[in-house]
Amino acid sequence: MKLADTRFLLALTTAAAPVAGHLLGHYWYAFAVFFVLIPALDLVLGRRSATSDPAELERLSESAFFRFVLYAWVPLQIGLIVWGSWLISSLQGVDAILFTLSVGLATGSAGITIAHELGHKRPALDRLLSRVLLVTVSYPHFTVEHNRGHHVRVATPEDPASACYGESFWRFLPRTLIGSFRDSLEIDRPEVLLSWAATFAVAGALAMAFGPLAAAFFFGQSAMAVTLLEAVNYIEHYGLERKKLPDGRHERQGARHAWDAYERLSNCFLVHLQRHADHHLNPMRPYAALQPQAESPKLPAGYAGMVPIALLPPLWFAVMNPRVPRA
Numbered sequence: 001m002k003l004a005d006t007r008f009l010l011a012l013t014t015a016a017a018p019v020a021g022h023l024l025g026h027y028w029y030a031f032a033v034f035f036v037l038i039p040a041l042d043l044v045l046g047r048r049s050a051t052s053d054p055a056e057l058e059r060l061s062e063s064a065f066f067r068f069v070l071y072a073w074v075p076l077q078i079g080l081i082v083w084g085s086w087l088i089s090s091l092q093g094v095d096a097i098l099f100t101l102s103v104g105l106a107t108g109s110a111g112i113t114i115a116h117e118l119g120h121k122r123p124a125l126d127r128l129l130s131r132v133l134l135v136t137v138s139y140p141h142f143t144v145e146h147n148r149g150h151h152v153r154v155a156t157p158e159d160p161a162s163a164c165y166g167e168s169f170w171r172f173l174p175r176t177l178i179g180s181f182r183d184s185l186e187i188d189r190p191e192v193l194l195s196w197a198a199t200f201a202v203a204g205a206l207a208m209a210f211g212p213l214a215a216a217f218f219f220g221q222s223a224m225a226v227t228l229l230e231a232v233n234y235i236e237h238y239g240l241e242r243k244k245l246p247d248g249r250h251e252r253q254g255a256r257h258a259w260d261a262y263e264r265l266s267n268c269f270l271v272h273l274q275r276h277a278d279h280h281l282n283p284m285r286p287y288a289a290l291q292p293q294a295e296s297p298k299l300p301a302g303y304a305g306m307v308p309i310a311l312l313p314p315l316w317f318a319v320m321n322p323r324v325p326r327a
Helices: 003-024 029-045 054-062 064-090 093-119 124-135 142-153 169-210 212-237 264-269 276-281 303-310 313-323
Strands: none
Touching: 003 029, 003 064, 003 093, 003 264, 029 093, 029 264, 029 303, 064 093, 064 124, 064 169, 064 212, 093 124, 093 142, 093 212, 124 142, 124 169, 142 169, 169 212, 169 313, 212 303, 264 303, 303 313
């Protein structure tokens, strides 16, 4: 292991943001970190778009340290949700809402990102931990639809997780929520229904242990986490479309069908999720080994900077529409 490898430990510090906000008595603290501090530091620290040589690529693919980072997040997320369920009854009004949403920022950014990474791996333990994380954000069908739906139909009108050119985030959100759930039922109904039963069982257990506000907190942080996930989905493929061939099929997906971002800091926090083109080309490749792709269109900022823009459609269209490659 090299010293530089430890940069991915930053992903684990995401859990500290809502805790620090509570200790400081400033429940907006996590929002300032995620959407102000990190984008600002991204601008200062810049981007890294160098590719790895074959020997380094093999090392990054095989090092056990990178899997340790993923595994270490699981108890942090579970602990954060249990602690929040216990604490929420002592908070009131705006503080309770902001605290709930700040936990959702952590479980949606690091939590779902790590669940996504684990869900692409072959070991049974990895897939189990992915399901555990997704159950605790009330989105247990994600891996079913993402792996067997999105990765097949990405950048086509048939994919509910690919945003069309000119489609606002607020139109995309209900379409992707409904479409992804519907498609997951078509792919593996028993798995989806069992996972949702586990989700409601967790909510019920928290309510029994800490009172009804705990269930409200659980579903509230889940709503924030899922909204953040779908904002990232919106950003990752906005306006990019695979051409339809004469035989009715779509062209093979390539690097040009996913937006990349190479900001050093946010890529550490998001375990290289922003190297998204290579992920679609090599979905089983471990996150540390994902490579920049020259053919991929590039976002003007990392996800932490792009999410607030995505929430404001006129600003989003002004920033992104001129950048979308048009045939």
